[in-house]
Amino acid sequence: MTKITIDPISRVEGHGKITLHQDENQRITQARLHISEFRGFEKFIQGRPYWEVPVMVQRLCGICPVSHHLAAAKAMDRLVGVSQLTPTAEKMRKLMHFGQVLQSHALHFFHLSSPDLLFGYDDEVRHRNIIGVIEDHPELAKQGVLLRKYGQEVVRMTAGKRIHGTGAVPGGINKHLSITERDELLKDIDQIISWSQNAVELFKTIFLRNREYHEQFALISSNMFSLVQADGALELYDGGLRARSADNALIFDQQNPEKYLDLIHEHVESWSFMKFPFIRSLGVDKGWYRVGPLARVNNCDSIDTPLAEQQRVEFKALSADGIVQYTLAYHWARLIEVLHCAESIKQLLHDPDLQGEDLLVKGDMQAVGIGVIEAPRGTLFHHYEINEDGLIKKANLIVSTTNNNQAMNESIRQVADVYLDGRELTEPLLNQLEVTVRAYDPCLSCATHALGKMPLQVDLIDHQGHTTQSLSKA
Amino acid sequence: MASIQIDDKSIDFQPGQSIIQAASNAGVYIPHLCYHPEFTAHGSCRVCMVEVNGRQVSACTTEAQDGMQISHMSDDLQQTRKQVLEMLFAEGNHVCPSCEKSGACTLQSVAEYCGMLTAEFTFQYPQREIDASHEDFILDKNRCINCELCVRASRDIDGKSVFAIAGRGGQAQLIVNAVDGQLGSTDFSVQDRAASVCPVGSILPKHYGFVTPIGQRSFDLKPIEQQQVSGHEG
Ligand code: SF4
Numbered sequence: 039m040t041k042i043t044i045d046p047i048s049r050v051e052g053h054g055k056i057t058l059h060q061d062e063n064q065r066i067t068q069a070r071l072h073i074s075e076f077r078g079f080e081k082f083i084q085g086r087p088y089w090e091v092p093v094m095v096q097r098l099c100g101i102c103p104v105s106h107h108l109a110a111a112k113a114m115d116r117l118v119g120v121s122q123l124t125p126t127a128e129k130m131r132k133l134m135h136f137g138q139v140l141q142s143h144a145l146h147f148f149h150l151s152s153p154d155l156l157f158g159y160d161d162e163v164r165h166r167n168i169i170g171v172i173e174d175h176p177e178l179a180k181q182g183v184l185l186r187k188y189g190q191e192v193v194r195m196t197a198g199k200r201i202h203g204t205g206a207v208p209g210g211i212n213k214h215l216s217i218t219e220r221d222e223l224l225k226d227i228d229q230i231i232s233w234s235q236n237a238v239e240l241f242k243t244i245f246l247r248n249r250e251y252h253e254q255f256a257l258i259s260s261n262m263f264s265l266v267q268a269d270g271a272l273e274l275y276d277g278g279l280r281a282r283s284a285d286n287a288l289i290f291d292q293q294n295p296e297k298y299l300d301l302i303h304e305h306v307e308s309w310s311f312m313k314f315p316f317i318r319s320l321g322v323d324k325g326w327y328r329v330g331p332l333a334r335v336n337n338c339d340s341i342d343t344p345l346a347e348q349q350r351v352e353f354k355a356l357s358a359d360g361i362v363q364y365t366l367a368y369h370w371a372r373l374i375e376v377l378h379c380a381e382s383i384k385q386l387l388h389d390p391d392l393q394g395e396d397l398l399v400k401g402d403m404q405a406v407g408i409g410v411i412e413a414p415r416g417t418l419f420h421h422y423e424i425n426e427d428g429l430i431k432k433a434n435l436i437v438s439t440t441n442n443n444q445a446m447n448e449s450i451r452q453v454a455d456v457y458l459d460g461r462e463l464t465e466p467l468l469n470q471l472e473v474t475v476r477a478y479d480p481c482l483s484c485a486t487h488a489l490g491k492m493p494l495q496v497d498l499i500d501h502q503g504h505t506t507q508s509l510s511k512a
Numbered sequence: 513m514a515s516i517q518i519d520d521k522s523i524d525f526q527p528g529q530s531i532i533q534a535a536s537n538a539g540v541y542i543p544h545l546c547y548h549p550e551f552t553a554h555g556s557c558r559v560c561m562v563e564v565n566g567r568q569v570s571a572c573t574t575e576a577q578d579g580m581q582i583s584h585m586s587d588d589l590q591q592t593r594k595q596v597l598e599m600l601f602a603e604g605n606h607v608c609p610s611c612e613k614s615g616a617c618t619l620q621s622v623a624e625y626c627g628m629l630t631a632e633f634t635f636q637y638p639q640r641e642i643d644a645s646h647e648d649f650i651l652d653k654n655r656c657i658n659c660e661l662c663v664r665a666s667r668d669i670d671g672k673s674v675f676a677i678a679g680r681g682g683q684a685q686l687i688v689n690a691v692d693g694q695l696g697s698t699d700f701s702v703q704d705r706a707a708s709v710c711p712v713g714s715i716l717p718k719h720y721g722f723v724t725p726i727g728q729r730s731f732d733l734k735p736i737e738q739q740q741v742s743g744h745e746g
Binding site: 085086087089092093094097118197199202203205207208427 | 609610611612642644645650652718719720721722723724725726727728
């Protein structure tokens, strides 16, 4: 068997490479995205006091720290015996989360993905980046920057800092939203909603312009996994677990997230630092699934904000069987969520509960706490056990990117299968692989290819392990 | 009245006052860690070093003398302070980003005041325990700077002698006076002065981390040079 290695797709925070495995007939049999991420966090929080954890574990990530902060805080709520927060605490946390998802999605779409979509995947690397967008589409670039900034401001006012704040504490929050802060955010919210709507429309136009190509690109068929509200509506902060099969049948619904271990297992492969979660009832081979915007917008029955709901209906109409499997539709779903976040922020800002003074609740200490949240990139599980002194005994985290592990490999395999011509590795193929990985917005900096400088090295290795061809791109 | 000169400022003092007391009364901040106006001066942290007639002395243990010419913010002194602070950071496990004392921590604030950005010494990453045996408090020895404020407070004010420093030099470390060495086995209580004197995040109440939002923590509200002068010491 011939093994082709693309290495590194790495930047500062994670190291990744792709290996493509061919059989004798040069057909791709397997694609492996190797990622080393989050090593050690579960270990080094052992022995630390539980109330430190929401602040400590958010350092896992500089891109979506709020998700870890909130997932951990939800787990800590359970540890302090709280199942219902005060309305102020619950809504402040939701506001923080909407701000976070808004900024993370905006960063991903405008800064990282829009260059591919606006200029085409074969555009020169020197131009296919955010600087290129600023030059050619200054208004759009400005909107991207300001949308992200707005999300960050929401985070700052709820968590205390734009990044790595302290807002959520076990059993509640440490601040409410002052009237001044509320008015500051209200000032721009209509503009933010309108820019979000423009972004969905823009993507829709791009996607439909070359519909067949976009639908087929990296197309796979997968189960979809996410939280939903009790009535089946889209949910990002809290809810029941729902999984839908590739043919749109419910596998399970409204399951208690704290029982996640009854629903999913993690499979280990010797070649990957990242585990492979799967739905237990379906087994390793059939049980892998997708999470994140595509899964959420497919999974829910409705969205509880009007503009995003209209967009969802249109999105769902893309596919005759009611489930949209197109990998590039991740971007579409992501932008629908941006719109939903913007609308939800506006709704919340008009809620006087945000100015409430009742911030914290306490209950009877428990030994186990599990918190599950929909992070921008998908379902995120935090699971902790403490000893009788309140120190962390055990932790298990399943991050969003891990949930998409198998799906990313499958998409890469599909793309390589279509675009790898025999034994010849070409630059267009590398571009296609980048675009594939990026659609999932995985939490590894390689996917961000900051300013288009993502270095790619491709090694072609024969069945005896010898490198026969190298191709690199800087 | 007798007076000393600190840089350009002439300061009157009462006989028997130390340089740091005289300075503090006049609103002049001299950075310090182990000094606290409620307790007998200790002179161990070496952060309050000042230059008296060209010689470096600790301001908390040196009595003010009429006519003393004192410099307290020279480049040399700040350099000495920075090095002392860097050693403290390198010697313990001070992880400000996840420490709940951040923003209210004297070590962090003094380091900032003295312009210490990073410790250039090799970090030692000592293995130290967290004692969470007490119902209301944790004792996180990772962050202890051996200032002995808790030792002095417990012994001199609370009359309990819950804490002590054992060992010498680099081996010196805070211990708890109990047969099993655990805080939970002592009569340490929330009313003790020692319970609220720790300048870093070593002695902290249990279950209540991060309840003060960023922006309202003590050093967010008032910088250390305004807080730690006469009448404002916590
Ligand atoms: S525990 Fe705190 S007060 Fe006690 S010696 Fe250590 S740093 Fe000083």
